[in-house]
Amino acid sequence: MRYRVAACALIIASLSAGAAMAQARQAAPATCSRDLFQNEAGFRLQQTRLAAVGNADQATQCIAWRQHVAYLQKARAVFATCQSGREREENVGLMDTGLAEYRVLLADRCGKRAP
Numbered sequence: 753m754r755y756r757v758a759a760c761a762l763i764i765a766s767l768s769a770g771a772a773m774a775q776a777r778q779a780a781p782a783t784c785s786r787d788l789f790q791n792e793a794g795f796r797l798q799q800t801r802l803a804a805v806g807n808a809d810q811a812t813q814c815i816a817w818r819q820h821v822a823y824l825q826k827a828r829a830v831f832a833t834c835q836s837g838r839e840r841e842e843n844v845g846l847m848d849t850g851l852a853e854y855r856v857l858l859a860d861r862c863g864k865r866a867p
Contacts, residue, residue, distance in 0.1 A: 784834035791827045798823055814862035821854045 798820055805816040828847035831840060 780834050784830075787830045788834055791830050794823055794827065810861065814858065817854055817858055817862065821851060821858065824851050824854065 801816055802820060805813045808816075824847050828844055828851070831843040831847060835843060
């Protein structure tokens with residue numbers, strides 16, 4: 753769990769620079785500056801939530817992990833839309849890696865959701 757929190761912290765650091773660069777780009781949609789800023793704030797919130805459930809029961813952890821996956825999907829879409837070049841590749845890649853790791857974690861520890 754500490755690894756995941758540390759990984760989120762690394763992502764947050766890379767987002768700060770990305771948000772500033774997105775503001776300078778003119779070709780991006782009008783909402784990109786706001787969306788990237790919200791991504792950064794959201795990652796901090798997610799980091800706090802994940803740390804809070806580190807010692808929680810399995811059901812509580814599964815809920816938090818599912819919420820985190822949903823957030824990563826949203827954040828990935830923002831990066832894919834609002835960034836370009838190497839920055840986009842790096843951030844989308846980080847989101848893809850995080851999504852893959854949490855999906856494995858969910859499958860291993862939480863099983864399928866009830867329909």
